[in-house]
Amino acid sequence: MAPTPDIKSDRSIIQETQTSLDQETLPGAPEEERESSSLSEHSQLEPLVPSYSSEHEATTDDPGTNNDESQLRKGTLTSATFNILSTMVGGGSLSVPLAFHQAGNAFLGPLILIFIAFLVKNSVHLLINSAILSHPEDNKPDQYKFKGSKSFESVACHAFGPKAKNFTMGLLSTICFFTIVGYAVLLRDMLLPLSNVIFGSGSEDTAGPTFHHNITMLTVIFLVTPLCTLRDLTPLEKAGAVSMVSLLMVACCITYRSIQCNFSPSYDDKRLMEWHEYMNYVPETKQGIGVAFHDLLNSLPILLSVFMCHFNVLPVHNELAKPTQKRVKTLFSTSIWGACLFYLFVGFSGSMYGNCAPNGVVEGNVLLSFEEDDVLLMLGKLCLSLTITAAFPVLVVPCRDVILRALANNAEIEGVIEEGDHGEDEDVNDLAEPLLDESSGAPVAVENENAFQRKLVSVIIFWSAATVACCVGSIDIVWDILGGSLSLIMGFILPSTSYIVISRLLYGSSEGCDEENGVEEESNMNMKPSREFACFIFLLFIPIMTILTGNAILKLA
Numbered sequence: 001m002a003p004t005p006d007i008k009s010d011r012s013i014i015q016e017t018q019t020s021l022d023q024e025t026l027p028g029a030p031e032e033e034r035e036s037s038s039l040s041e042h043s044q045l046e047p048l049v050p051s052y053s054s055e056h057e058a059t060t061d062d063p064g065t066n067n068d069e070s071q072l073r074k075g076t077l078t079s080a081t082f083n084i085l086s087t088m089v090g091g092g093s094l095s096v097p098l099a100f101h102q103a104g105n106a107f108l109g110p111l112i113l114i115f116i117a118f119l120v121k122n123s124v125h126l127l128i129n130s131a132i133l134s135h136p137e138d139n140k141p142d143q144y145k146f147k148g149s150k151s152f153e154s155v156a157c158h159a160f161g162p163k164a165k166n167f168t169m170g171l172l173s174t175i176c177f178f179t180i181v182g183y184a185v186l187l188r189d190m191l192l193p194l195s196n197v198i199f200g201s202g203s204e205d206t207a208g209p210t211f212h213h214n215i216t217m218l219t220v221i222f223l224v225t226p227l228c229t230l231r232d233l234t235p236l237e238k239a240g241a242v243s244m245v246s247l248l249m250v251a252c253c254i255t256y257r258s259i260q261c262n263f264s265p266s267y268d269d270k271r272l273m274e275w276h277e278y279m280n281y282v283p284e285t286k287q288g289i290g291v292a293f294h295d296l297l298n299s300l301p302i303l304l305s306v307f308m309c310h311f312n313v314l315p316v317h318n319e320l321a322k323p324t325q326k327r328v329k330t331l332f333s334t335s336i337w338g339a340c341l342f343y344l345f346v347g348f349s350g351s352m353y354g355n356c357a358p359n360g361v362v363e364g365n366v367l368l369s370f371e372e373d374d375v376l377l378m379l380g381k382l383c384l385s386l387t388i389t390a391a392f393p394v395l396v397v398p399c400r401d402v403i404l405r406a407l408a409n410n411a412e413i414e415g416v417i418e419e420g421d422h423g424e425d426e427d428v429n430d431l432a433e434p435l436l437d438e439s440s441g442a443p444v445a446v447e448n449e450n451a452f453q454r455k456l457v458s459v460i461i462f463w464s465a466a467t468v469a470c471c472v473g474s475i476d477i478v479w480d481i482l483g484g485s486l487s488l489i490m491g492f493i494l495p496s497t498s499y500i501v502i503s504r505l506l507y508g509s510s511e512g513c514d515e516e517n518g519v520e521e522e523s524n525m526n527m528k529p530s531r532e533f534a535c536f537i538f539l540l541f542i543p544i545m546t547i548l549t550g551n552a553i554l555k556l557a
Helices: 005-025 031-041 054-061 077-088 091-103 108-134 152-160 162-190 192-199 201-205 211-229 234-263 289-305 310-319 325-356 375-425 428-432 442-470 476-507 515-556
Strands: none
Touching: 077 234, 077 310, 077 325, 077 375, 091 108, 091 162, 091 234, 091 289, 091 325, 091 375, 108 152, 108 289, 108 310, 108 325, 108 476, 108 515, 152 162, 152 310, 152 375, 152 476, 162 192, 162 211, 162 310, 162 375, 162 442, 162 476, 192 211, 192 375, 211 375, 211 442, 234 325, 234 375, 289 476, 289 515, 310 325, 310 375, 310 476, 375 442, 476 515
C-alpha cells in the first residue's frame, strides 16, 4: 500500500527533524550517513515518545519561541499516575466482587482480570504509538517543552479519514457522558444515609429515586462543579491521591467484614458454609453449563470496563513533563498493574462475603450486601462518595475537550466556506493584513471568550448527566452497555486498527523492501511483531464485542 500524501508529509517532517539533530551532533559526517542514521533512529519498534537531548532545552528559551506558561508541560509523574488511576478505579470496582463470584473467585476470575490488564497495557501503548507516528510535529526538539496536540480523534482521522474522526469524537463523548451518569447514580446510592438523616427515613417508602435523594446528590454536584471547569487535570493531583486513599479504606472495610463473615463465631448464624467450600475456581455448574456460561458472559463487561482509561491517555500524555519512553512506560505500568492488584484484593475479599449474604452471592454494588445500619460500612460509603466526587472532573474535562474541538473544527470549516464565497470579490493581497491591531485588547477578549465557552460546556455536560441520573434507578444497564460494546471499541478496536494502518502507511510492507532500502527493511522487521499483536487484539475482541453486546440486549429484553 502506497503512503498517502498526508502521511508522506508527516514522514518528511520526521526525517527533517532528526536529520537536523544529526547535523548538530555529527557535523563532520557525510550526508549519506546522516540521512541513514536519522531514518534508522526514528523507525524503532516502540516510538512511545521522542528522544530528547539536554542540549536542546535552551531552544525554548529563545526570544522567538512561544513562552506562554499555559502551554508548557507541567504534569508530574505523580499527578499523571493519580489522574489515570482516578479514571480507572472508581465506582466500578464495587462490581468486581460479583464478577469474581460469577467467573470463579479463586482461579478463573483473577486469571481473566490479569489477562485483561495485560491487554489494556499494550492497547494503551498502541494508542500512544499511533499518536506519536501521526503527530511528528510534537517530536521537534523546540516543541517538546510545550503541550502536545495529540488526541484520540486525530489518530483515527490519520488512520481512516474525517468520518472516523467524527465517529471517535461521538464515541468518546458518549462513553464519558454515560459514565458520569452512572457515577451520579452511584453517588446518590452512597449518600442515602446522609439523605435519610437530613430528610428522614420516610423517603425510602417510595420505589426508585426520590426527590430528597436527588436533592442530596445535586447538592454535591453543585459543590464539585467548579472543579469540572478547570483547564486541565494537573491541579487535581491531590484530589486523585485522596480518592485513592478513600477507595483503599473502602476495600479495607469490605475485607474486614469478609474475614469476620468467614472466621468469626459471631457470624455462625449467617455463614452458609465453610470458607474453603464457598470458594469456586470456575463458574458454578450446579444449574447447568448454559447458566455457568451466562454467568461468565455477565462478568466480562465488568472486568473489562474497570480498566477503561483510554479517553484520558493522550490528554495526560500531552501534559506530562519530559515524556521519555521510560517515564511513559512507568506511568502506565504503575497505573494499570496497581489497579489490577487493587481489583484482585477487593474482588476476592468482597466475593467471599457472599457466604453471609441471604441469597449466597453479593450484590452488583457490594456495599449493598451489608447491613444498612453497619457503622463501619457507612464510613466506607462516605469514603466512596468522596472518591466518586473526585472522579467527576476526570470524566467531564476529556468529554468537554472533545466537544470543544468539534466546535472549533466546525467553526474552521464554516470560515473556509465563507472565505470561499467572498474570495472572488476581495483582493488576495488584503489577506496578508492583520485583522486586528496587535495593540488592541481583542486577544484578551478572545481568551476570555474561550474561557467562558470552556466553563459553559463543562456545566452543560455535568448538569445534563446529573439530570439524566435523577431518572435512572440502577446503573447495571449502563455498565452492561459500556463494558460490552462502547468501551471495547474505544479500548481495543480503535487503538489496534489505527496502529496497524498508520504504521503500515509510514513504513510499508517489509516484503516490498529492496536491497537499496536496507534501513527501511530492518525497521519493518522490528515493526512486524507489534503489528501482529495489534492484529491479535483486533481479532480477539471483534467476536467478544459481538457476543457481549448480544448478551446485553438479551438482558434488556
